[in-house]
Amino acid sequence: MSLKIYGIAASRAIRPLWAAEELGLPYEHIKLHYNAPETKQRPYLDLNPNGTVPAMEDDGVAMFESLAMTLHLARKHGQGSLWPEGEGPQAQVLQWTLWAACEAEPPARQWFQHTQFLPQAQRDPALAQAGLRQAQDKVMLLDRVLAKQAYLVGDAFTVADLNVSAVLQRLPAIADGQAPHALAWHQRCFARAAAQRAFALRDAK
Numbered sequence: 001m002s003l004k005i006y007g008i009a010a011s012r013a014i015r016p017l018w019a020a021e022e023l024g025l026p027y028e029h030i031k032l033h034y035n036a037p038e039t040k041q042r043p044y045l046d047l048n049p050n051g052t053v054p055a056m057e058d059d060g061v062a063m064f065e066s067l068a069m070t071l072h073l074a075r076k077h078g079q080g081s082l083w084p085e086g087e088g089p090q091a092q093v094l095q096w097t098l099w100a101a102c103e104a105e106p107p108a109r110q111w112f113q114h115t116q117f118l119p120q121a122q123r124d125p126a127l128a129q130a131g132l133r134q135a136q137d138k139v140m141l142l143d144r145v146l147a148k149q150a151y152l153v154g155d156a157f158t159v160a161d162l163n164v165s166a167v168l169q170r171l172p173a174i175a176d177g178q179a180p181h182a183l184a185w186h187q188r189c190f191a192r193a194a195a196q197r198a199f200a201l202r203d204a205k
Contacts (some may be wrong), residue, residue, distance in 0.1 A: 002059055002060075003020065003027040003028070003056070003058050004027065004056065004058075005017055005020065005028070005029050005030065005033060005055075005056050005069075006044070006048075006054055006055040006056065006063075007019055007028045007030075007033045007034065007053030007054035007055065007204075008032065008033050008034070008201040009029075009031075009198065009201035009204075011034050011054060012053070012066035013053055013054035013066065014056060014198060014201075014202075015054075015066040015069065015070050015163065015201065016056055016066060016069035016161070017029065017068075017201060018162055018166060018198040018199075019038060019069070019070040019073045019074060019078075019082065019159065020193060021074060021194035021195075021197045021198045021200075022081075022082055022162065022192070022194040023077045023078050023081075023082060025073070025077060026123055028091070028130075029201065030076055032044070032053055033069040034052060034053045039051050039052060039053060044064070045181040047062045047064065048062075048064035049064070050064060052064075054066050054069070056069045057112070058073070058076075059078065059150060060071065062116030063096045067097050067100065067101055067167075067178075070159050070162060070163055070166075071093070071094070071097060071133060072161060074093075074158070074159035074162075076203065078159065079090035081156075081158075082157075082159040082162070083157050083158070084153055084154070084156070084171060089153050089154065092152070092153045092160065093153055093158055093159055093160040096152050096153070096165075097159070097160060097163045100163050100164045100167040100168070100169070104164065104167055104168055105167045106131075106134075106136065107130075107131040107132075107133075107135040107201070108135040108167070108168060108170065108174060110127055110128070110130070110131030110132070110134075111128050111131035111174070111185075112131075112170060113180065114125070114127045114131065115128045116140075132174065134137050134145060135168075135174045136174055136175070136176075136178070137184050138168075138169055139174050139175050139179045140178070140179055141165070141169070142168075143152060143178075143179035143180070144181075146181040146184075146185045147181045150185070150188075151185065152164060157188075157192070161185070162190050165189040165190065168186070171183070171186045172186065
């Protein structure tokens with residue numbers, strides 16, 4: 001098997017890196033920074049025409065959406081574990097992944113950009129506050145779901161949990177002491193050995 005993941009771990013590349021670690025897959029990590037000029041040039045643009053990171057190659061298949069990468073890896077290599085059995089649970093994995101991308105990430109990203117990521121002069125406190133309020137609504141939705149079950153798709157960790165928790169990496173800061181069930185779930189996800197190995201790549205040279 002030939003698996004290559006492009007992008008530094010301090011980017012959305014953390015998502016397929018975490019999935020690969022969960023699945024015990026051998027992979028090559030190409031630590032391409034999101035601001036690197038190579039991302040705007042060929043041959044990288046043949047992998048990701050957006051000119052962003054991450055990108056992934058898996059046995060000749062090129063991909064450029066991080067959550068699609070995790071779904072692909074889980075479906076291909078994680079049957080019965082990251083990728084649950086049965087049409088119903090699999091449908092829920094897709095549902096939660098799309099929820100993470102469409103509902104949870106935009107406000108969480110807006111809040112993060114206007115509090116930490118952007119240069120101070122470009123930050124807008126009103127946008128930060130609006131993003132935080134919306135992100136908190138999403139976290140409270142999670143809390144209600146996780147009050148009834150340990151994980152998003154039943155009682156076992158799946159790629160749905162990986163995707164949602166990775167998108168909401170900063171859930172503890174967003175929750176601000178609220179949402180105890182979501183906070184406990186988030187802690188369980190990030191305490192996993194594979195998550196620890198993946199996030200340690202952020203500090204690796």
